Amino acid sequence: MTPRSAAEPHPEVQAFLELYESLDAPSFDEVSPDEARRMFDEMQAGGEPEIELESVEDRIIDGPHGDLPIRIYDPGTEGDDRPLLLYIHGGGWVIGNIDTHDGTCRKLAADSGYPVVSVDYGLAPEHPFPEGLEDCYAALEWAAQTAPDLGADPDRIVVAGDSAGGNLAAGLSLLVRDRGGPDIAYQLLIYPSTGKVTETEAYEENGDGYFLTKDDMEWFRGHRFESAFDQGNVYAMPQLAHDLSDLPPATILTAGFDPLRDDGANLAERLENDGVPVEFHHYDDVIHGFFNMISEPVNLERAHEAYDDAVADLHAALE
Numbered sequence: 184m185t186p187r188s189a190a191e192p193h194p195e196v197q198a199f200l201e202l203y204e205s206l207d208a209p210s211f212d213e214v215s216p217d218e219a220r221r222m223f224d225e226m227q228a229g230g231e232p233e234i235e236l237e238s239v240e241d242r243i244i245d246g247p248h249g250d251l252p253i254r255i256y257d258p259g260t261e262g263d264d265r266p267l268l269l270y271i272h273g274g275g276w277v278i279g280n281i282d283t284h285d286g287t288c289r290k291l292a293a294d295s296g297y298p299v300v301s302v303d304y305g306l307a308p309e310h311p312f313p314e315g316l317e318d319c320y321a322a323l324e325w326a327a328q329t330a331p332d333l334g335a336d337p338d339r340i341v342v343a344g345d346s347a348g349g350n351l352a353a354g355l356s357l358l359v360r361d362r363g364g365p366d367i368a369y370q371l372l373i374y375p376s377t378g379k380v381t382e383t384e385a386y387e388e389n390g391d392g393y394f395l396t397k398d399d400m401e402w403f404r405g406h407r408f409e410s411a412f413d414q415g416n417v418y419a420m421p422q423l424a425h426d427l428s429d430l431p432p433a434t435i436l437t438a439g440f441d442p443l444r445d446d447g448a449n450l451a452e453r454l455e456n457d458g459v460p461v462e463f464h465h466y467d468d469v470i471h472g473f474f475n476m477i478s479e480p481v482n483l484e485r486a487h488e489a490y491d492d493a494v495a496d497l498h499a500a501l502e
Contacts, residue, residue: 184448188388188439189468195483196440196469199476203394211278212402216308220278227283233478234289241281244325247317248310252303253325254281255333256288260296266368266501267335268292269326270301271319271355273346273373273472275403277307284345287475291343294494298333300326304351308406312413319355320364327365339501341369342431345474346443347403349375353450354418356430369500370433371493373474374443375450376400378422383445393440395471400442422446427453432460434496436474436489439467462496464489 192200211219232239237259243250268291272284281288281301292299304310304318323342330337344352349372356370380386380400390397408414417424433454437447444465451463466473469485476483477490 184452184463186437186439186444186448186465187467188444191468192393192440192470193468193483193485195485196473199481199483200392200394200470210396210398211275212398216277216306216406220306223274223278224280224283227475229286229478232285232289234286234293236289236292239289244322246321248305248314251318251321252281253322254285254288254301254303256292256299256301257333258292258296258298263331263334264336265334266295266297266339266341266497267326267330267333267337268295268297268299268341268343268371269319269323270299271304271342271344271348271351272301273344273348274306275399276312276315276347276407277403279306279347284475286478287345290477290490291494294490295497297341297497298335311409312407312416312419316351316354316358316418319351320358323355323359323365323367338366339368340365341371341497341501342367343371343373344375345373346376346471349373350377350419350421353377353421357421357424357427358418360429367431369497370431371497372433372447372450373436374438374441374447374471375435376443376446377450378420378446380443380446383442383449385444385446386442389440389442389444393442393470395442397442422450422453426457427459428457430454430457430459432500434462434464434493436493437463437465438469438471438473439465440469441471443471464492
């Protein structure tokens with residue numbers, strides 16, 4: 184697969200890039216993790232939720248490293264055996280939380296009709312690899328055990344995530360296959376980072392000027408790993424695994440002006456070559472992060488199209 188970028192970003196995306204540039208905020212690599220988190224939280228902050236659901240509940244479950252916060256979104260659809268979606272937020276493994284991705288999870292729940300469980304995994308550098316992944320595994324085990332109480336089917340669990348969350352979702356699927364953990368029925372991977380990103384054309388083409396930069400990515404990776412040895416772990420970079428067969432079917436979304444564009448396409452090709460069914464959607468005129476730009480002041484038409492495509496794939500595969 185060789186997805187490309189459009190001649191220029193979508194006008195709505197270009198307007199966002201110009202607004203973002205005008206803020207003249209420091210890049211992530213110029214600040215501490217705590218300051219980066221504060222900046223990202225402020226960037227994502229909004230007013231009251233635009234999408235109301237039947238219920239939204241915060242809980243604390245037992246994690247491998249202590250208390251593990253989760254948030255449960257129930258759209259109020261009928262049935263006691265609905266598919267369940269476990270969502271893993273993005274943010275370079277260093278920033279982001281269940282609040283920054285609240286709108287994303289609300290929309291996925293409302294559009295799909297499935298309960299969504301969002302996991303607030305431990306962030307690096309305080310919780311370096313593999314701690315975040317281990318938190319996600321614990322959340323998956325909890326979801327599988329608790330699914331009937333949530334009116335959901337433990338045999339139809341979707342793992343989903345954007346960017347670093349897509350990496351964790353893909354790593355989780357591989358870990359479950361190898362460990363024999365709870366069954367995963369489907370993967371929804373939104374511009375995931377899963378391979379040797381720095382060796383792709385997209386990394387060179389889009390590494391500056393399109394929101395996510397090369398410097399940001401290097402800063403994220405530097406905080407995620409305690410040692411260079413960990414960077415070769417297949418659960419950190421699933422494309423390094425020799426065999427990707429017997430993994431759950433997947434939907435993979437990529438963006439044209441994203442340094443991760445080719446990495447997502449390469450993963451789709453690897454999965455298909457190893458016999459895993461894949462639906463691949465490429466949006467050539469948008470940037471990294473576009474999937475979360477679904478409410479004012481940045482409300483992208485193309486983002487809503489991506490939700491429509493992803494939800495259609497989930498319905499086709501699970502119903």
